[in-house]
Amino acid sequence: MKIYNTMSKSKEELIVNNNCVSIYACGPTVYNLIHIGNARPLCVFDVLRRYLKYRGYQVKYVQNFTDVDDKIIKRANELGVSASEISENAIKDYFKDAEGLNIIKADIHPKVTENMLQIIDIVKTLIEKGFAYQINNDVYFETAKFSEYGKLSRMPLDELRAGASERVSKSEAEYKKDPMDFALWKTAKEGEPYWEADFKSSLSACKGRPGWHIECSAMTREYLGETIDIHGGGADLIFPHHENEIAQSEAATGKPLAKIWMHNEMINVDSQKMAKSKNNFFLVRDVAGIYGYEPIRFFLLNAHYRSKMNYTEEVMKSAVASLERLYNCENAVKRILPEKTGETISPDVLKITESYKNRFIEVMDDDLNTADGLAVIFELTREVNKAIADENTTKADIEELYKLFNELTDVLGLLYSNQESEIPAEILELAEKRKEARKEKNFTLADEIRNEIINKGYTLEETRQGTIIKKIAVN
Numbered sequence: 001m002k003i004y005n006t007m008s009k010s011k012e013e014l015i016v017n018n019n020c021v022s023i024y025a026c027g028p029t030v031y032n033l034i035h036i037g038n039a040r041p042l043c044v045f046d047v048l049r050r051y052l053k054y055r056g057y058q059v060k061y062v063q064n065f066t067d068v069d070d071k072i073i074k075r076a077n078e079l080g081v082s083a084s085e086i087s088e089n090a091i092k093d094y095f096k097d098a099e100g101l102n103i104i105k106a107d108i109h110p111k112v113t114e115n116m117l118q119i120i121d122i123v124k125t126l127i128e129k130g131f132a133y134q135i136n137n138d139v140y141f142e143t144a145k146f147s148e149y150g151k152l153s154r155m156p157l158d159e160l161r162a163g164a165s166e167r168v169s170k171s172e173a174e175y176k177k178d179p180m181d182f183a184l185w186k187t188a189k190e191g192e193p194y195w196e197a198d199f200k201s202s203l204s205a206c207k208g209r210p211g212w213h214i215e216c217s218a219m220t221r222e223y224l225g226e227t228i229d230i231h232g233g234g235a236d237l238i239f240p241h242h243e244n245e246i247a248q249s250e251a252a253t254g255k256p257l258a259k260i261w262m263h264n265e266m267i268n269v270d271s272q273k274m275a276k277s278k279n280n281f282f283l284v285r286d287v288a289g290i291y292g293y294e295p296i297r298f299f300l301l302n303a304h305y306r307s308k309m310n311y312t313e314e315v316m317k318s319a320v321a322s323l324e325r326l327y328n329c330e331n332a333v334k335r336i337l338p339e340k341t342g343e344t345i346s347p348d349v350l351k352i353t354e355s356y357k358n359r360f361i362e363v364m365d366d367d368l369n370t371a372d373g374l375a376v377i378f379e380l381t382r383e384v385n386k387a388i389a390d391e392n393t394t395k396a397d398i399e400e401l402y403k404l405f406n407e408l409t410d411v412l413g414l415l416y417s418n419q420e421s422e423i424p425a426e427i428l429e430l431a432e433k434r435k436e437a438r439k440e441k442n443f444t445l446a447d448e449i450r451n452e453i454i455n456k457g458y459t460l461e462e463t464r465q466g467t468i469i470k471k472i473a474v475n
Helices: 036-054 070-079 083-100 116-128 157-167 170-175 212-224 235-253 284-291 293-301 313-339 347-365 370-389 395-411 425-439 443-455
Strands: 002-005 010-013 020-025 058-063 132-135 138-141 182-187 195-197 206-210 228-234 258-264 267-269 309-311 458-463 466-471
Touching (some): 002 258, 020 036, 036 058, 036 228, 036 258, 036 267, 036 284, 036 293, 036 395, 058 212, 070 083, 083 284, 116 132, 116 138, 116 182, 116 195, 116 206, 116 212, 116 235, 138 235, 182 235, 206 212, 212 235, 228 235, 284 293, 284 313, 293 309, 293 313, 293 370, 309 313, 313 370, 313 395, 313 466, 347 370, 347 395, 425 458, 425 466
Parallel strands (some): 020 058, 020 228, 228 258
Antiparallel strands (some): 002 010, 132 138, 138 182, 182 206, 195 206
16 A cells, blocks of 8 residues: 655555554544544544555554643633533543544544653653753753754745744743744643643743643654654644654654654635634534534545545535435345345356455555545446346345445445434335335325325335335425
């Protein structure tokens, strides 16, 4: 498998030790519900993990929670509650939305507050090695000491310095050696949560909390080691977050932090950058309330992860319709199999399944191309529908095609919320009676039963693959 490495700006072969892939994906700062931009890396790295396992790799996947941060503290102060209450509630909400998106839980979900000793340890190491300096109770990383600073983003240092100068407050400017220097440890303000750190250059314990970047360096090393296979996140993290992670981690260990840096692109809304100020900011929970969770996942996978995406009502409606095609195929298979016989798989069907499986692997091996992977699945869907409609296909033929259909959709984490399975037994029984009435050419009774089903809130759709039952949408 080849993955585009942001560091080298090229696709690179994934080479791992002992067939085990270590992945660290930066998780959310937990102070609010996640938005659709947050959902993209969740789905991308969930599929990467699923696909690697499908290809026979062992995967160790870590995704952190930033559960102490300025935003969390600000929100806690606004609501008059503790910062921990804000973060714990947000984590519960995160898992609810992640479950709705069919995201498999990470092997480890470390929290900043549970890894403070590891964070303090790496800060001490950086001070001892001369890469960090202390001003009062604040500790800063000295970027000038790390000669490769900027190697991930590849932005000219003068531009980085100018941008940093604009962000630095007047008080910081007075004692930072360089505008690009960033905080490793920050003094806690009155009423803020804090931890005590005894740095050698300090006369007393420093009551504070970590800077944003150092937490991931500490947790990556703690749970995956000093050099990992894949480090990922959204493209917005390339600078400064991942650039700073590289500097502090590699300064501390003298080893590369990650072999491959993998970043997904951002999401626009109606061709504009998503922002609360533009009133085009969409929470996953709200979008799911309109379309359901699964169409969000489909939408996010229906483009290559390195392509920018545009969220609109039209693309969400298209996602709903596309999923319906897949579900119609799945439901048709379940209806037709009890009526089919024959235990022999035809050579043609074996050729078809082998061809589609190889094509799927080929496109997914090429930098996790889920868009082309979906295209393969929809072509396979047509083959399944053709087999269902063909009276000469055996039960074994359809089962073989459906097995691959299930296999590939599962790699993408799709078809997990089949609404047909939620249709009440009473409705299914009426549909079966209507089917018998039609067989007996008692069309008057069949129409009466149809009307009864409609009155109970369901509709019937006749297709070549059989009758499809759907709940009538209520606006």
